[in-house]
Amino acid sequence: MRNAILRTLAAGALWAAMAGGAQAGLDVCNDTDVVQTVAIGFKGERDWTSEGWWNIDPGDCARVLGGDLTQRYYYYYAESVNENFQGQDYFFCASNEVFSIVGDTSCEQRGYETLSMREIDTGETAREFTLTLVDDGGKPTGGDKIAPKLEDGDNPDNTPGETITSTDTDTSGPGGPGSGEEVNEVVQDTTVVPPEDVPMSVSMEDLKTEIPQGNHGKPFETVALFQGCELEGGREFCSFHAGDWKMRVFYRGPTPERLMYALEELAINMPVLLKGDMVETKGNIAAIVVRGVEPRPGEDEESLLRAYIQGDWIDQGDGRWEMTVLGSEVYYRQDGDFSTHRFLRLAKECDGSNGQGPVLVQINADNNRRTCYRIDRAEGGVLELTDVRRGRSTTYRRIQ
Incomplete structure (x- = not known):
């Protein structure tokens, strides 16, 4: 949707x-x-x-x-x-x-x-x-002429394949300003919700505010997943995932402190109806002011699968690679050292395909590149993923 x-x-x-x-x-x-x-x-x-x-x-x-x-x-x-x-x-x-x-x-x-x-x-x-x-x-x-195949030792001057690097600093490379795909919409996966028996200890009144709609930016309302609260770069915030977006609401801002403290009581992966104002965006990350949060547990077709993939995993074929799934985010390590961080969402199918689900879509927040993995097995401490585009399978074993 x-x-x-x-x-x-x-x-x-x-x-x-x-x-x-x-x-x-x-x-x-x-x-x-x-x-x-x-x-x-x-x-x-x-x-x-x-x-x-x-x-x-x-x-x-x-x-x-x-x-x-x-x-x-x-x-x-x-x-x-x-x-x-x-x-x-x-x-x-x-x-x-x-x-x-x-x-x-x-x-x-x-x-x-x-x-x-x-x-x-x-x-x-x-x-x-x-x-x-x-x-x-x-x-x-745009052209069908074929140049001679390049061989080692070709003259670097005026040979097939030579080009000049960009002189336009605003559009000169992938992920740079003005280049790559612009994120101009949210694809909301409404089937992503946690189990019905997630404990609720927060007061619903604390999750409401009197902030007027549009008072701090572009107003919006969307279904999202709570990601938890964290400290990054000296700033404290709580966050939500909606489609390919991560939405962050900061402490000591326009959002009331009582609401921020109430968010700390929510379980990670809790689905909510999120109402707020969009303050600014950068890549797939948005800063927001929250006007209200309405928890919606107990509606998830994929709740057991989402709960299963959480935690630490190791590549069964190559023990050098490990990954940790936390909420709607995944962290990769190689030989124990941090490698990369991506967002993720579960879906019934890959974008533009039919009947391949369930799938796990990973999103690179820097360039919005999406990689789709078919979930072939998720049981007995094993998670088997196949890259849909390339057909490569990786089997992960849970780290106890």
């Missing part, structure tokens, strides 16, 4: 990004019916370079390189939930997180994966170029 109330939050930022399309550069547009996740490759100043990721919604475009194009050939990779991308054996390195990687060899040995990309022929004199992805097996529009 799409939440129209929050859809306009990033409208100004989205308009600014689209207005930048009039400048020279390399754009990728999505003319398919599903989100396309895109990476690019090119010859940089020092060596072959790859960058990603951009999430591009159907009908949208993303600026992947800014500034005048001075070379002819670039390379790209595009993932979607319902199509296997067919590369042309132009190999570059990539990572699951936002990346800019120099060098296209020894990817696995350096902790990356190898992507087989397709070629983009921009023509001999183009200063700007738009690649349009269509539903035809991954082949784009």
